[in-house]
Amino acid sequence: MRGWRRARLTGRTKQTATGRTLVFEVPRWPGHRPGQHVDVRLTAADGYQAVRSYSLAAPADGERVELGVQAAPGGEVSPYLADDLPVGAEVEVTGPLGGWFVWTPQEAGPLLLLAGGSGIVPLMAMVRARLASPSDEPCTLLHSVRSPDDVWYAAELDAAAAARHVRVRHLWTRAAPEGAARPVGRLTGADLRDLPPPADCRCFVCGPTGFVEHAGDLLLAAGYAPGRIRTERFG
Amino acid sequence: MNEHDEHPLHLDGNALAGPLGEVFLVDPTTAWRRCPSCLRPSTLAELHVYGPEPGLTARCPGCAAVALRVVTQPGHLWLQLGGGAGAFRFSRPRIMP
Ligand SMILES: Cc1cc2nc3c(=O)[nH]c(=O)nc-3n(C[C@H](O)[C@H](O)[C@H](O)COP(=O)(O)OP(=O)(O)OC[C@H]3O[C@@H](n4cnc5c(N)ncnc54)[C@H](O)[C@@H]3O)c2cc1C
Ligand SMILES: [Zn+2]
Numbered sequence: 360m361r362g363w364r365r366a367r368l369t370g371r372t373k374q375t376a377t378g379r380t381l382v383f384e385v386p387r388w389p390g391h392r393p394g395q396h397v398d399v400r401l402t403a404a405d406g407y408q409a410v411r412s413y414s415l416a417a418p419a420d421g422e423r424v425e426l427g428v429q430a431a432p433g434g435e436v437s438p439y440l441a442d443d444l445p446v447g448a449e450v451e452v453t454g455p456l457g458g459w460f461v462w463t464p465q466e467a468g469p470l471l472l473l474a475g476g477s478g479i480v481p482l483m484a485m486v487r488a489r490l491a492s493p494s495d496e497p498c499t500l501l502h503s504v505r506s507p508d509d510v511w512y513a514a515e516l517d518a519a520a521a522a523r524h525v526r527v528r529h530l531w532t533r534a535a536p537e538g539a540a541r542p543v544g545r546l547t548g549a550d551l552r553d554l555p556p557p558a559d560c561r562c563f564v565c566g567p568t569g570f571v572e573h574a575g576d577l578l579l580a581a582g583y584a585p586g587r588i589r590t591e592r593f594g
Numbered sequence: 595m596n597e598h599d600e601h602p603l604h605l606d607g608n609a610l611a612g613p614l615g616e617v618f619l620v621d622p623t624t625a626w627r628r629c630p631s632c633l634r635p636s637t638l639a640e641l642h643v644y645g646p647e648p649g650l651t652a653r654c655p656g657c658a659a660v661a662l663r664v665v666t667q668p669g670h671l672w673l674q675l676g677g678g679a680g681a682f683r684f685s686r687p688r689i690m691p
Contacts, residue, residue, distance in 0.1 A: 361615050362687075398612035408668075412609055456611035458621040459639030568603050589639075592605045 363400060363451040364388070366424065368444055374511040377430040378477055379441045380416065382423060383452070390419035391455030393462055393484035394563065394591075397424070400451040401436060411436045414481035414565075414591070415455065418488040424452070427511065429477035460591045462563060464492035469555035471583075472500045473546070473574045475566025478593060479511045482565055490519055497555050499526045503546050503570060506534035546570075548577055557582040565591040607641035607652055613664050614638075616671055617684045630676075632657035 366383040374380055396414045416425040430441035444450065462470065462485045470489065472482040479502055489498045504510055510529060520527040530550055535543050541550070554560075562583055564574045571592045578588050607623055614622045623639040634656035641652040641661050649665030649672070660677040666686075674681035 396608075396611070410612070412612060453612060453615070456615060456621075457608050457639065458611075458624045459637055460606075460608050568605070590606055591608055594603065594605055 361453050363453050365449050366399075366452045367449050368446050369423075371446060374427065375509050377441065378509075378511055379428050379430070381426045381428055381440060381444075383426070383450075384422050385424045385452060386422055388419075388422045388424055389455070391415050392458075393418055393488045394460045394481045394589075395455040395457050396481065397426070397452040397454035397456060399426075399436070399440070400453070401439070402451070409436050412456070413440075414484070416480045416483050418484055418491065427477060427480035427483070460563065460565075460589050462488075462561065464488045464494060466561070467494075467496065468559045468561060469496050470498040471555055471560050471562045472498070473562065473564045473566075473578075474500065474502045475546075475570030475574070476504060476509065477511070478564075478566025478570065478591070480565075481591060482563060483512055485563065486516075486519060486525060490523055490525065495524045497524050497526070499528070499554055501528050501530060501546070501550060503530045503532055503566070503574075505532050507531070507536050546574055546577060548580060551577060551581045554581075557584065557587075560587065562588040563591075564588065566593060568592040568594060604653075605643040605645075606639055607637070607643055608639040609643050610638065610641075610650060610652060610664065613650060613666055613671070614673075616666075616686060617673065627661065629654040629656060629659055629661070631659040 364385050366385045368381060369384050370382040372380040396412050398410050398412050400408055400410045402408050413426040416427045428437055428440045430438040474482045486500060516527045519525045530546055531543050532545050562578055564571050571590050575590055611623045625638045628635045636655055640655055642655050644651045649663050651663045652661045654661055663674040665672040669686055671684045671686055672681040
């Protein structure tokens with residue numbers, strides 16, 4: 360029993376060639392928890408409507424709502440949001456949605472975040488919430504991306520990794536920077552070695568369906584309990 | 595090959611938070627159930643969701659038995675719980691932007 364709210368685009372930042380951060384102002388936004396998403400609704404002049412889900416990229420911050428959109432080739436909604444919706448224009452959003460793929464800094468224990476491509480978006484909200492909290496529990500982010508050009512939040516994550524008990528590791532699947540020790544390729548069991556011990560660790564996995572499927576299997580094989588792994592497939 | 599194998603790409607039940615949120619008063623994605631076919635427990639968020647056409651179908655992650663279907667039309671939302679149980683038709687508020 361929720362309604363739709365108007366959301367005005369106030370800013371757009373280029374993250375990668377096809378990835379954008381969009382900031383909206385949503386009057387009377389009730390707040391949300393890291394990991395939650397919104398549904399965005401676009402209405403054409405003839406009344407045709409399209410609805411898609413987008414994750415909240417930052418912890419609650421008043422009426423400011425940040426999303427991350429990856430333009431899918433030939434997609435109906437994402438290329439429009441990524442590049443064509445003018446700053447100052449409005450869309451509608453409903454949310455915050457979902458109480459399952461959620462983490463809050465009050466929870467004790469280490470955190471393991473596995474992101475494939477734009478799957479970084481909801482996990483970034485968790486990293487940011489973790490950085491803003493006084494906790495020094497370990498937080499590890501493994502981000503699987505094609506190449507150094509496909510890294511989201513690069514400067515912010517570099518700073519985070521240097522400053523706190525946050526570890527950020529990029530796994531290059533097609534092209535690595537000069538001198539990278541790990542061979543280029545998809546996530547493997549070897550990438551999960553030297554991570555927080557499975558017993559008390561909570562795992563969040565997000566990205567394209569194929570990535571989530573594969574990463575989930577590797578976590579189970581590495582001894583992480585099914586009950587401590589939460590997934591969000593982007594499709 | 596069953597219906598499950600023909601559509602290997604699926605979302606999580608988490609993606610139903612928006613559509614079902616139109617007719618549920620509390621977040622439905624943390625609701626728990628046990629599959630009557632294979633007895634596997636799961637939350638709604640853990641179901642495998644196929645679609646979007648002809649509607650979103652949520653299946654047991656263990657045995658692919660249908661847990662629910664939801665079809666959203668401009669004026670109505672149809673919700674079927676389980677397979678072959680008939681569908682409930684909810685009226686959707688018509689709020690034009
Ligand atoms: C809970 C949830 C949270 C999500 N959060 C985010 C988020 O934070 N950021 C984000 O960018 N997306 C997110 N998504 C995905 C998003 O909702 C859309 O599915 C996505 O933006 C594509 O929509 P579209 O209208 O552009 O494409 P559509 O017109 O819906 O077309 C999608 C079609 O294109 C295919 N397709 C999609 N991507 C590709 C590709 N790269 N190459 C080839 N074919 C492709 C699909 O299989 C599908 O058939 C989320 C999805 C869910 C369920
Ligand atoms: Zn089952």
